[in-house]
Amino acid sequence: MIRVSAGNGQIRAFFVRNSDMLERTREIHQLSPVAAAALGRTMAATAMMAQMLKASGQKITIRINGGGPLGTVLCVADYDGNVKGLVDYPQAETENISPEKLNVGAAIGKDGEITVIKDLGMKTPYIGTYPLTNGEIAEDLTAYFLHSEQQPSSVGLSVKVNVDYSILTSGGFIIQVLPDISEKELRLLESRLLNLPPLSELYETLRDPETVMHTVLDGLNPIVSEEKKVVFHCDCSRERMEEALISLGAKELSSIIEEDGHAEIKCHFCLEAYQFNKMELRKLNIEALGE
Numbered sequence: 001m002i003r004v005s006a007g008n009g010q011i012r013a014f015f016v017r018n019s020d021m022l023e024r025t026r027e028i029h030q031l032s033p034v035a036a037a038a039l040g041r042t043m044a045a046t047a048m049m050a051q052m053l054k055a056s057g058q059k060i061t062i063r064i065n066g067g068g069p070l071g072t073v074l075c076v077a078d079y080d081g082n083v084k085g086l087v088d089y090p091q092a093e094t095e096n097i098s099p100e101k102l103n104v105g106a107a108i109g110k111d112g113e114i115t116v117i118k119d120l121g122m123k124t125p126y127i128g129t130y131p132l133t134n135g136e137i138a139e140d141l142t143a144y145f146l147h148s149e150q151q152p153s154s155v156g157l158s159v160k161v162n163v164d165y166s167i168l169t170s171g172g173f174i175i176q177v178l179p180d181i182s183e184k185e186l187r188l189l190e191s192r193l194l195n196l197p198p199l200s201e202l203y204e205t206l207r208d209p210e211t212v213m214h215t216v217l218d219g220l221n222p223i224v225s226e227e228k229k230v231v232f233h234c235d236c237s238r239e240r241m242e243e244a245l246i247s248l249g250a251k252e253l254s255s256i257i258e259e260d261g262h263a264e265i266k267c268h269f270c271l272e273a274y275q276f277n278k279m280e281l282r283k284l285n286i287e288a289l290g291e
């Protein structure tokens with residue numbers, strides 16, 4: 001992932017290639033091609049938007065719910081480059097638009113909204129939400145940026161899946177213009193974006209984000225200001241699962257101890273299962289009683 005400044009500092013842009021993290025997520029959740037496309041696009045966007053935050057530890061969540069067969073798409077990324085994501089129904093399928101083109105819009109649906117939650121480590125997170133445009137994610141985010149953050153942006157997201165369902169490429173960009181951009185540079189940027197070959201083609205042939213960036217921002221004097229590795233990483237832990245159990249309350253915990261004698265909690269993102277035996281549950285129950 002790279003952060004780029006162009007057009008005399010009046011254009012800021014992010015380019016990411018996230019094929020590996022998507023492949024990892026596909027293996028964990030057994031994603032259908034269209035689920036992989038929806039999740040890969042959302043993961044790319046979330047990873048880039050996390051770089052708009054200010055400090056280590058801050059994170060961003062994107063939730064898209066359009067009423068389509070995939071259910072909710074949920075991605076979380078932090079400033080340090082860790083990304084995770086899931087969809088409610090990972091095996092959901094839709095009819096392709098053409099043999100090569102997956103119908104992400106139909107899989108997500110457009111009867112709903114996109115929600116962006118920024119956790120900056122303060123007491124309350126910032127939450128922005130905007131109705132979906134077409135469920136294709138890039139257009140939905142463009143509208144979100146414009147109306148919820150008053151930030152004119154161009155968002156490009158693309159995922160290509162192999163015939164064996166593995167991920168060929170996943171990548172994208174977010175390009176934002178600042179108020180003092182000159183008319184000439186704005187027109188040049190617009191014409192670059194208008195005449196761009198399909199993004200999936202760019203990422204397939206050029207592969208790395210920097211080469212893609214130089215093609216997209218040709219003539220606008222782009223400078224890479226930062227490079228960062230983005231990876232799939234789930235931050236679930238036994239401690240967090242213990243906290244979740246304690247938050248059920250003493251009454252609920254007592255009944256689990258009596259009826260089942262053990263508990264298994266599965267992380268929704270990485271599907272790791274955490275086991276708790278009777279003795280451990282009793283200990284948590286004592287903590288729950290103290291709260």
Ligand SMILES: [Zn+2]
Pocket residue numbers: 234235236267268269270271272
């Ligand atoms: Zn996990």
